[in-house]
Amino acid sequence: xxxxxxxxxxxxxxxGAVAAAASASLVLAACGSTKDxxxxxxxxxxxxxxVGVILPLLTSPFWQSxxxxxxxxxxxxxxxxxxxxxxxxxxxxxxxxxxxxxxQGVKGLVVAPLDSAAIEAGLDQAERKGVPVVAVDxxxxxxxVAMVVxxxxxxxxxxxxxxxGEHITSGKVVQIMGDLASxxxxxxxxxxxxxxxxxxxxxxxxx
Numbered sequence: 781x782x783x784x785x786x787x788x789x790x791x792x793x794x795x796g797a798v799a800a801a802a803s804a805s806l807v808l809a810a811c812g813s814t815k816d817x818x819x820x821x822x823x824x825x826x827x828x829x830x831v832g833v834i835l836p837l838l839t840s841p842f843w844q845s846x847x848x849x850x851x852x853x854x855x856x857x858x859x860x861x862x863x864x865x866x867x868x869x870x871x872x873x874x875x876x877x878x879x880x881x882x883x884q885g886v887k888g889l890v891v892a893p894l895d896s897a898a899i900e901a902g903l904d905q906a907e908r909k910g911v912p913v914v915a916v917d918x919x920x921x922x923x924x925v926a927m928v929v930x931x932x933x934x935x936x937x938x939x940x941x942x943x944x945g946e947h948i949t950s951g952k953v954v955q956i957m958g959d960l961a962s963x964x965x966x967x968x969x970x971x972x973x974x975x976x977x978x979x980x981x982x983x984x985x986x987x
Contacts, residue, residue, distance in 0.1 A: 786960075821872045829887025833864045834877050843892075862886065871895040871961075878902035889913045896921040898965040915923060919963050933964045937971030941979070950982035974984050 807823055833850050847864055854861045862884065867874035871894045881889060882905060891913055892965055893899035899915075903923025906913045912926040919928045944953050955972055958965035969987075976983050 831888040832881035832886040863941035871898040934971040937968040941975035945980035
């Protein structure tokens with residue numbers, strides 16, 4: 781099952797849509813704290829203060845494009861951002877990156893979690909400091925966020941199932957799964973598996 785294997789035009793549209801949503805996330809992250817008191821709430825309540833943006837990696841065209849869009853969209857929305865941070869596919873490094881951004885006094889964070897469970901430690905740190913966090917692309921399993929901006933990964937799995945089921949009447953199909961530490965990977969895989977079982981019982985899924 782493909783993860784983001786889409787046509788070039790659709791990929792550009794998708795990245796553009798995510799970037800537009802991310803600009804709204806940047807505005808939200810800049811507009812206030814998750815607490816009523818504290819330094820973050822005092823400066824952040826009027827939309828002032830810097831926003832940190834932490835990306836999971838920069839080795840894919842998707843995240844490279846996302847990284848390129850951040851300063852452009854932030855400028856168009858009047859949001860002051862720090863230079864984006866690349867966690868290099870390391871969940872532990874991502875927690876360190878969150879703490880580093882918080883120590884720099886950011887008033888909001890935009891984070892693309894590498895691990896839906898591990899990210900909780902970073903989210904808890906942000907909550908303790910009264911800094912709102914917007915999660916993009918991947919939803920956390922636990923931890924407080926102001927907003928989640930992500931694609932419908934259940935739909936991804938179901939559409940892959942429908943396409944294969946309409947073109948293959950019986951036999952074996954292979955599902956190549958994404959990282960199951962991410963809720964995105966789990967959503968796609970579970971949706972694909974459930975759809976095949978319900979609608980195309982003559983297909984056997986190999987994973």
